[in-house]
Amino acid sequence: MLDQRLLQIHRLNTVATYVWMACDGQQSARSIARGLERNFEVDGETALRDVNVALRMFATAGLLEPEAAEAAPHITKARPDDVRTHRN
Numbered sequence: 001m002l003d004q005r006l007l008q009i010h011r012l013n014t015v016a017t018y019v020w021m022a023c024d025g026q027q028s029a030r031s032i033a034r035g036l037e038r039n040f041e042v043d044g045e046t047a048l049r050d051v052n053v054a055l056r057m058f059a060t061a062g063l064l065e066p067e068a069a070e071a072a073p074h075i076t077k078a079r080p081d082d083v084r085t086h087r088n
Contacts, residue, residue: 010061015040019054029055
């Protein structure tokens with residue numbers, strides 16, 4: 001993935017790509033994790049952990065909108081169903 005703003009390339013694995021494509025500003029981290037469960041046949045705990053890892057990575061790289069980036073590190077501890085993700 002090319003970050004045209006910073007002229008950086010980010011290489012994403014299959015799971016991170018799925019999470020990135022789901023970051024539409026409408027889905028919560030938990031709803032993205034449910035899709036991950038269905039599409040990758042993993043348990044809910046693993047899916048949510050993987051989503052949170054990807055969101056933290058995106059936030060650290062500056063790839064999420066500010067409100068989503070601020071929430072990303074706290075998704076599993078705070079309000080996972082209230083947090084919306086949206087890519088830049």
